[in-house]
Amino acid sequence: MESESELIAKLQQDILLWQGFKPVSASKAERIGLGAIEDAFPGGVFPKRAIHEFISVFPEDAAASDGFIAGILSSLMQDGAACAWISTKRRLFPASLRSFNVEPERIIFMDAKSEKDALWIMEEALRCQGLAAVVAELDTLSLIESRRLQLAVEESGVTGFILRKSAGKTATTIATARWQISPIASVAEQGMPGLGFPRWNVNLLKVRNGIPGNWILEWAGEGFLEIKRVLQSDGWKEEQNRQIG
Template sequence: MDALPMDALPMDRPALMAALRARIGRLERGGAAASLARAAAGTVALADSIDAALPDGGLARAGLHEILAAEPGAATGFASLILGRASAMPGGNAPILWIGPDPDAWPSGLTRYGLSPADLVMVRAPRPSDALWAMEEALRCPAIAGALLTLSDIDLTAARRLQLAAEAGGALGLLLRPDTEEPGPSAALTRWRVNALPGLGGTQHNLGDPSWSLDLLRCRGGQPRTWTATWRTTLDRLDTEGDTTPMPATRRRRA
């Protein structure tokens, strides 16, 4: 699937809506089978210890999840891992939308986390209202496996609309936001904080496998927890070391 040409993206709101509505309409016409397959899958598996702590046995599809970026590169990697696994379907990969005021993700670099550039549609939406509209329409589309929205602030009403859209369309939605002192209330099923740790197995010319500190700050039907996670690039596997008890209150004071 071809992405919108970047030089054609700076456009007025009606043109942006018309172009994206046409793209989503084409996807919807062939998306019924993919939607059924995602519904059957139910969740996205991350790692055994993480999946065991989540109420659905994995990260629930047809829902909104929030990632607070304590370190932007680490948060982008974690989000890419989730979206890559959300995209994988028995009959072939389904599309992923990456939406933001100026999407700066490097598609070729995301392949190390299993997110193929061939499945990725980058959507530039400079105004928050356009970005929220694009995200809501994407989540309602049965042919789309997942969508990510980078946005600094979002009110509770808008977040609830995105959660309802994900439930209606069956897609997995990610909100990627900066980690702030007061992130505010959330309508998402889960809220994570992701920070970077020194890579493992690195050399002078190789940073090694990426390692992250993963804090599950909020989880509907579950308890806050924390893990140290390492993405094994060559094995396509997330290894974890983590607490089996709820996170101390001092660690989740900004949740």
């Protein structure tokens, strides 16, 4: 006889299957270097066959989202695959991607004139199995459109990222995960003046069948580094004298 908890676990596994999650074992090889954040996802694995939605209101947050996505791309594109970056008003500076371990020349930028075109390109790109990931900067996304994208993703296995840069109001989408990334003060190496590695407050607002949460993450040159939350002292006074690098 199965115990009640075993039965519930089995039913949850079934629900995941019906929702398009393929069962994957949480092996080390599947990790993409996000550390504790990956445990928030069902099965403890970052869902690659999924749409991830990033919302930002201010350009600073958008830049942080770009950086965070670039960090994820660096592990998704590890095996030489290309990536498509679709937008209508792009400000991303390709040269900066190199510092996130991504080769900018392996990214195909598609700057559409209208949202409609961008959405069409995104759907076509998500069906293309030769790509590792597709990033799209979209302002609006309806439920039906997001469902089409989700279907395309489930078929091909390409990871989709949607960056909503003017997300004043939250739209209903069926994205697997909704993120909000905002920059927080960096900490330079011991005794060094100036800025440290980029550090973000990663807010996982929604994750299907997972546990939403809040983390502090740093891009430490080669990969993500999770920062344990400590009481922040007033850094201004001690930094005052060593301001210039």
